Amino acid sequence: MKPRLLLVEDDPGLIELLRWHLEREAFEVAQTPDGEEALMLAKESPPDVILLDWMIEGISGIEVCRRLRRTPGTAGVPIIMITGRDEEGDRICGLETGADDYVTKPFSPRELIARIGAVMRRSRGAPAAEELRFADLEMDLARHRVRRSGRNVPLGPTEFRLLRQLMENPRRVFSRERLLDLVWGRDKEIEVRTVDVHVRRLRQALGANGRPELIRTVRQAGYALDDEVA
Numbered sequence: 001m002k003p004r005l006l007l008v009e010d011d012p013g014l015i016e017l018l019r020w021h022l023e024r025e026a027f028e029v030a031q032t033p034d035g036e037e038a039l040m041l042a043k044e045s046p047p048d049v050i051l052l053d054w055m056i057e058g059i060s061g062i063e064v065c066r067r068l069r070r071t072p073g074t075a076g077v078p079i080i081m082i083t084g085r086d087e088e089g090d091r092i093c094g095l096e097t098g099a100d101d102y103v104t105k106p107f108s109p110r111e112l113i114a115r116i117g118a119v120m121r122r123s124r125g126a127p128a129a130e131e132l133r134f135a136d137l138e139m140d141l142a143r144h145r146v147r148r149s150g151r152n153v154p155l156g157p158t159e160f161r162l163l164r165q166l167m168e169n170p171r172r173v174f175s176r177e178r179l180l181d182l183v184w185g186r187d188k189e190i191e192v193r194t195v196d197v198h199v200r201r202l203r204q205a206l207g208a209n210g211r212p213e214l215i216r217t218v219r220q221a222g223y224a225l226d227d228e229v230a
Helices: 012-024 035-044 061-069 088-097 109-124 157-168 176-184 193-206
Strands: 004-008 028-032 049-053 079-083 101-104 131-134 137-140 145-148 215-218 222-225
Touching: 004 012, 004 035, 012 028, 012 109, 028 035, 035 049, 035 061, 049 061, 049 109, 061 079, 061 088, 079 109, 101 109, 131 157, 137 157, 157 176, 157 193, 157 222, 176 193, 176 222, 193 215
Parallel strands: 004 028, 004 049, 049 079, 079 101
Antiparallel strands: 131 137, 137 145, 215 222
């Protein structure tokens, strides 16, 4: 069966170019220039991957991405944003809204095909690891235990889930809003500043016994697990 791809783009020339390359690679391509219609198409028949332009008709690509990630039927569909916006802040915004990859125009169709293959392979998932490791941190998922430099780190359930998310994506910057979705769940009515409270608790627990800081605050962006915190 051909992999199904949803192309959300409003540039006729780029649509024609991408469709030619994608169909040549045996993709079944559905296309729309409109954000609202993209949400409808994805909900009716979730594709294997979505190519999503930032600037489209109707609602923006960023908002489309956000809504797809908050909808159970499409939350796990790989999304690659294609856009002319190449500032670091824009890339962070796209990735932290939920995009799996971010490609700036102009780009090579061959590179894009390779990136599509990569995100689809990742989405199929590898068997879940029993342990996560980063720097001198160890997380035993089966026993629900965390150790740093060989010493136990007592954590509450929320701090454990928060740390797990960061350890599964080391050095990746997560916005507070994204962490709310991932750690607390999209249906919870919790204020964004709650994330700051639990990050502070997690920092205190990990920093016991004078250990170096591991959680980096990125101004106006969010948090990342990083062993090179300034």
